[in-house]
Amino acid sequence: MTIADIILVRENKESEMLTQLKRYYDEVGILSTNFHCQYFDQCVSEFKDLVKGKSAYVGSRYEEHSLPRILFVSLDMGSDDSFETPQQRTPQGVRAVEENRYWQQFNPLNHWYATHKLAVLIAQVFEPQLTYQDANSIFAHTNSAKCCPVKSGKEMAPAVLYRNCRHYMHDELEILNPDIIVSQGTRAMDAVHFSTENISHISEYQIISKIHERIEIVKINQHPVLLINSIFPSWRNDRTRKQEKELYPFYLQAAKVFTSFVHL
Secondary structure, X not given: OOHHHHHHHHHHXXXXXXXXXXXXXXXXXXXXXXXXXXXXXXXXXXXXXXXXXXXXXXXXXXXXXXXXXXXXXXXXXXXXXXXXXXXXXXXXXXXXXXXXXXXXXXXXXXXXXXXXXXXXXXXXXXXXXXXXXXXXXXXEEEEXXXXXXXXXXXXXXXXXXXXXXXXXXXXXXXXXXXXXXXEEOHHHHHHHHHHOEEOOOOHHHHHHHOOOOOEEEEEEOOEEEEEEEEOOOOOOOOHHHHHXXXXXXXXXXXXXXXXXXXXX
């Protein structure tokens, strides 16, 4: 079965969360197959071409909520041939690609490899028997920049995209309704801060937020959410290796304390 066949099957049997995401993206003009973003003219004025409207990835177990929901908020989509067509960038299209992707083929310092690995490590706090083979379905991921300039290298999208796109994140987060957010990089963290209320100062949550300066508690849909402000994982960044050794233990400790504390 080809990816196109999988997308067609998913469209004919849409999940509730994917349906909500598709409807929201369509309403605000950032659905890839019906793109009419209000900020497009501002963004495209600096570039000849943009890859428009990459939807969030939602793993099937993430949606089922059989584990605490782990959401990664990253930067722009970068260069990925798997999402060349607008159909591939819909919620159904993204799931069809990512739930069938062999992510272990990537360099261990690659962003997508590191994302899957950290998702498994966090999920193992709650379900120790999970393996890397389970990784694809247990997390969700969204980009803080919904469009991406067509580019030959791996440079990050310009600031104007992040400033404009962050206005879409509040409602997107409410639909995704995570228990744990891992922001990847400063601009991703800024988008989450822009879209949520920080409640780390509340006395009952300080035991968690004091674990490390990169740990916060925010509110989404009237419930607390653990926010882990991670370093963007990249083979070009020496801090990627250091993060796994020096910071991952704090991230996992925070996940354990948070989930036991709020009874997820």
